[in-house]
Amino acid sequence: MPAHPDRLAGKRVLVTGGSRNLGRAIAVACTRAGARVAFTYSMNDDDAASAAAAVKEAGGDPLVFKGSVADAAHVDATVRAVVAAWGGLDVLVNNAGITQILPIALVEEADWDHVMSVNVKGAYLFARAALRPMIKARAGHILNIGAFGEGRVVHSPVHYAASKAALAGFTDALARDVGRYGILVNLVQPGLLATGLGQGSPQARLEEYLEQNPAQRFGTVEEVADVVVWLVSGANTFMTGVRVPVDGGA
Amino acid sequence: MLGGTGHVGAAVLAGLARAGVPAWFTYFANTARADELARAGHRAHRLDLRRADDIRALLGEMAMAGCVPDVLIHCAAHPDWRSLEELDDAGWDDVQAVGVRAAFVAVQALAPRLAGRAADIVLCAGLSAVRPVPAHVQAAAAHAGLAGLTRSFARALGPKKIRINLLALGILDGGTANRIDAGFARDHLRFAALGRTGTADEVARAILWLALENTYVSGMVVPVAGGI
Numbered sequence A: 001m002p003a004h005p006d007r008l009a010g011k012r013v014l015v016t017g018g019s020r021n022l023g024r025a026i027a028v029a030c031t032r033a034g035a036r037v038a039f040t041y042s043m044n045d046d047d048a049a050s051a052a053a054a055v056k057e058a059g060g061d062p063l064v065f066k067g068s069v070a071d072a073a074h075v076d077a078t079v080r081a082v083v084a085a086w087g088g089l090d091v092l093v094n095n096a097g098i099t100q101i102l103p104i105a106l107v108e109e110a111d112w113d114h115v116m117s118v119n120v121k122g123a124y125l126f127a128r129a130a131l132r133p134m135i136k137a138r139a140g141h142i143l144n145i146g147a148f149g150e151g152r153v154v155h156s157p158v159h160y161a162a163s164k165a166a167l168a169g170f171t172d173a174l175a176r177d178v179g180r181y182g183i184l185v186n187l188v189q190p191g192l193l194a195t196g197l198g199q200g201s202p203q204a205r206l207e208e209y210l211e212q213n214p215a216q217r218f219g220t221v222e223e224v225a226d227v228v229v230w231l232v233s234g235a236n237t238f239m240t241g242v243r244v245p246v247d248g249g250a
Numbered sequence B: 001m002l003g004g005t006g007h008v009g010a011a012v013l014a015g016l017a018r019a020g021v022p023a024w025f026t027y028f029a030n031t032a033r034a035d036e037l038a039r040a041g042h043r044a045h046r047l048d049l050r051r052a053d054d055i056r057a058l059l060g061e062m063a064m065a066g067c068v069p070d071v072l073i074h075c076a077a078h079p080d081w082r083s084l085e086e087l088d089d090a091g092w093d094d095v096q097a098v099g100v101r102a103a104f105v106a107v108q109a110l111a112p113r114l115a116g117r118a119a120d121i122v123l124c125a126g127l128s129a130v131r132p133v134p135a136h137v138q139a140a141a142a143h144a145g146l147a148g149l150t151r152s153f154a155r156a157l158g159p160k161k162i163r164i165n166l167l168a169l170g171i172l173d174g175g176t177a178n179r180i181d182a183g184f185a186r187d188h189l190r191f192a193a194l195g196r197t198g199t200a201d202e203v204a205r206a207i208l209w210l211a212l213e214n215t216y217v218s219g220m221v222v223p224v225a226g227g228i
Helices: A021-034 A043-056 A072-086 A107-138 A158-179 A203-212 A221-231 B006-019 B030-040 B053-062 B089-115 B137-160 B175-179 B182-191 B200-212
Strands: A012-015 A036-041 A063-066 A091-094 A140-145 A182-189 A243-246 B023-025 B043-046 B071-074 B117-128 B163-167 B222-224
Touching: A012 A021, A012 A072, A021 A036, A021 A043, A021 A091, A021 A158, A021 A221, A036 A043, A036 A072, A043 A063, A072 A107, A091 A107, A091 B163, A107 A140, A107 A158, A107 A182, A140 A221, A158 A182, A158 B053, A182 A221, A182 B006, A221 A243, B006 B030, B006 B200, B023 B030, B023 B053, B030 B043, B043 B163, B053 B089, B071 B089, B071 B137, B071 B200, B089 B117, B089 B163, B117 B200, B137 B163, B137 B222, B163 B200
Parallel strands: A012 A036, A012 A091, A036 A063, A091 A140, A140 A182, A182 A243, B023 B043, B071 B117, B117 B163, B163 B222
Antiparallel strands: none
């Protein structure tokens, strides 16, 4: 059991990209902390079913939506369905993200557009949709999942790095825009994790990361999820527009 | 806890008491508040944080008593508010000694005693550690010094499972905020996303989160300032 099983009691949480890895861990951690959780996924029905089962095992009854975060119709329909089911939405976690481990010479224009669409436009579309019920309630949390690298010395595919930097700027500006409604917006920047996108990096790069990482280990999705839970909980009332690295000090 | 009787420090100690976590804390002048916190189960030590040897001695005393701390929190500042024109060398030195050196000395004394055990260090500074806001030059230098210390210690001590983070606090509803120029405070709030001052309790919650629950955040220097 988590140390604070009631931390998100009564909260309605929507996690994008919730069927695998970090998104799934966030969905489960929020459920364990007492929240009702909905999540989206884009492709793999088996993964989504498995994540839904994990949320149920944690005591939840998830709403699950299939679609691309870059598809405005899917986004609007998802938020409308959550609000119809639960009467509102307290927390949006913009977690869905993709990457390709490619040198820039091999990044096609379509690759660039696809990464920017999912990683940046998706966060914008979901935030825009989620803000309607949040502004009405004059409360809410939007939590974006970025990537470490901000101020850290690391290699990263250029389109992925650009998309995550865009998300950092998006977080700053959005926090200022909606603070007056009591809505807090933050960015969590995970380091390379033991599971997930980063593990697709070349072996030499992973070893290099571990060598220079002060904690000398990869983080876990659960550790990042715990940080997310605190930041979107009622315990956080004065941190907004903040970039929180969860990377062992990389 | 270095600096336990200040506006934020006392709120942190109250939170630790609620969490059932006993603390040793230092204070300098506020005996009444120190007594009150001691009644909540903490152990008060009157100590001048300008005196590095006294900080080392306190860590030594704790070790002798068998309680090498799992958490070290620095929440102290030397209250010298003189202007640029009036400040003398001694005033500058005192502000740096309490604001930066005390944290350095305590971490340096603590690290070898942990002997591989994990620990969390949480430092507090003013917003000028991370944002170009108006601040007394002596305080701004100390805050920026703490930011550098945080990043450097994070790298050096990470392999020893010691995490260290810095929270740069915005304007609160009391404490040193009482000394802030009213015009600046107004401007500050106009730019702050939440448009309000913070409370000691909400800052304390962020400190306690890092102190008691953190496992993989280190070298972080972030504002807790309502969106500045």
